[in-house]
Amino acid sequence: MTLSRVVVVGASAAGLTAAETLRREGFAGELTVIGDEHRLPYDRPPLSKQVLSGNWEPERVALRRREALDALGARWLLGRRAMALDVAARTVTLADGDAAPYDGLVIATGVTARRLPYGHRLRGVHVLRGLDEALALRAALGDGPSLVIVGAGFLGAEVAAVARGLGCRVTLVDPLPAPMVRQLGSAVAERVAELHRANGVDLRCGTSVAGLTERDGAVTGVRLGDGTHLPADLVLVAIGSVPAVDWLRDSGLPLGDGVLCDEFCSVAPGIVAAGDVASWTHPAYGRMRVEHRMNATEQGVAAARTLLGERVPFAPVPYFWTDQYDVKIQAYGRTGQDAGFRVVTGSSDQGPFAGVYGDGERITGAVTWNLPRAARELRPLVAQRAPWPAPVA
Numbered sequence: 001m002t003l004s005r006v007v008v009v010g011a012s013a014a015g016l017t018a019a020e021t022l023r024r025e026g027f028a029g030e031l032t033v034i035g036d037e038h039r040l041p042y043d044r045p046p047l048s049k050q051v052l053s054g055n056w057e058p059e060r061v062a063l064r065r066r067e068a069l070d071a072l073g074a075r076w077l078l079g080r081r082a083m084a085l086d087v088a089a090r091t092v093t094l095a096d097g098d099a100a101p102y103d104g105l106v107i108a109t110g111v112t113a114r115r116l117p118y119g120h121r122l123r124g125v126h127v128l129r130g131l132d133e134a135l136a137l138r139a140a141l142g143d144g145p146s147l148v149i150v151g152a153g154f155l156g157a158e159v160a161a162v163a164r165g166l167g168c169r170v171t172l173v174d175p176l177p178a179p180m181v182r183q184l185g186s187a188v189a190e191r192v193a194e195l196h197r198a199n200g201v202d203l204r205c206g207t208s209v210a211g212l213t214e215r216d217g218a219v220t221g222v223r224l225g226d227g228t229h230l231p232a233d234l235v236l237v238a239i240g241s242v243p244a245v246d247w248l249r250d251s252g253l254p255l256g257d258g259v260l261c262d263e264f265c266s267v268a269p270g271i272v273a274a275g276d277v278a279s280w281t282h283p284a285y286g287r288m289r290v291e292h293r294m295n296a297t298e299q300g301v302a303a304a305r306t307l308l309g310e311r312v313p314f315a316p317v318p319y320f321w322t323d324q325y326d327v328k329i330q331a332y333g334r335t336g337q338d339a340g341f342r343v344v345t346g347s348s349d350q351g352p353f354a355g356v357y358g359d360g361e362r363i364t365g366a367v368t369w370n371l372p373r374a375a376r377e378l379r380p381l382v383a384q385r386a387p388w389p390a391p392v393a
């Protein structure tokens with residue numbers, strides 16, 4: 001079918017890339033981009049790094065200049081929330097009752113911050129997903145308060161690093177044994193733990209949070225499962241995220257951990273999904289949903305091409321990076337504690353190093369610690385599922 005009207009829901013990395021790809025590949029019809037934030041598309045990784053530290057003015061996070069967005073010839077419905085999708089009528093309904101009809105739809109609504117079942121109304125309790133939240137947290141960190149971070153995934157760990165740099169007292173709490181252990185496996189996560197301890201973070205791993213304490217509507221601390229009370233002026237809840245699929249609940253589209261797509265990022269005829277919200281079948285790794293920046297761009301391209309009629313499976317080498325203190329960690333492929341791990345350059349105990357993950361026969365993932373060049377060299381080995389390397393002598 002020739003497309004004449006495409007609607008993109010989600011005006012961020014994946015949605016913008018999908019819109020640009022559609023135009024680049026010749027789609028000349030009506031293009032509408034719907035986003036519930038009032039801002040033009042901006043980048044999220046700097047929010048927990050350069051924006052939070054104050055090193056960047058907020059304007060720098062813009063993904064494109066205004067002229068580049070104008071050149072797309074799209075209708076931007078910003079500050080407008082998609083509330084429902086009628087698949088049979090091919091219409092997206094907005095919160096204000098307006099309807100956006102389509103014959104091609106890109107779902108790129110990302111994720112929202114997961115919250116604790118309590119405490120979020122208290123002053124001093126923050127989450128971090130968007131620019132406004134980053135600016136609010138930045139302002140609150142200005143007085144060098146005591147900060148308790150609930151959740152030591154990459155977001156919690158990055159904020160801990162920035163807050164230490166700003167002179168805050170920081171406690172990082174997580175029920176798992178080490179920061180980022182899910183993403184990096186125990187050997188590398190232990191090194192991350194040491195990095196934070198060395199920088200003065202009070203690390204409480206293997207510890208659950210039982211509640212928040214308050215006075216006059218403001219948070220005063222965090223109560224741990226073992227009864228300990230951690231006094232705090234500020235609390236950041238960084239306990240992961242939830243795919244933004246509420247607006248699709250009654251659509252009949254397949255939902256699970258996100259919007260369920262096939263290997264082409266196709267959800268249903270004329271409907272594709274991309275970015276953090278999309279769970280697709282990777283030809284090599286099986287079903288996955290990736291919450292990382294590079295994937296949002298790559299999948300935005302792939303999903304747009306599928307909408308235009310291409311049939312190429314989306315088979316990226318997943319990639320993410322994180323910056324903490326003076327350390328850049330980069331990871332490709334499948335990493336994490338369930339896989340085997342072997343250091344191939346340096347030592348995971350000190351200094352820069354590189355390591356691979358796998359099943360003892362094939363390499364399925366790689367990580368580097370302040371070794372960007374090694375990261376580039378290891379990427380093809382992950383892509384090819386190269387044979388498991390011999391131990392370093």
Ligand SMILES: Cc1cc2nc3c(=O)[nH]c(=O)nc-3n(C[C@H](O)[C@H](O)[C@H](O)COP(=O)(O)OP(=O)(O)OC[C@H]3O[C@@H](n4cnc5c(N)ncnc54)[C@H](O)[C@@H]3O)c2cc1C
Pocket residue numbers: 009010011012013014015034035036037043044045046047048080081082083108109110111128129130155244247274275276277290291292293294296319320321322323
């Ligand atoms: C603080 C922070 C730091 C990060 N750092 C890194 C990093 O160092 N490395 C890395 O690889 N990744 C990082 N990421 C992850 C990366 O930013 C995401 O993977 C990327 O933003 C995903 O893009 P997306 O377009 O899929 O989703 P999003 O960026 O989440 O965009 C989805 C958009 O859709 C909007 N939306 C949702 N529901 C609706 C609706 N119903 N109607 C209209 N609009 C809607 C949302 O408001 C949002 O604007 C970070 C993320 C955050 C929050």
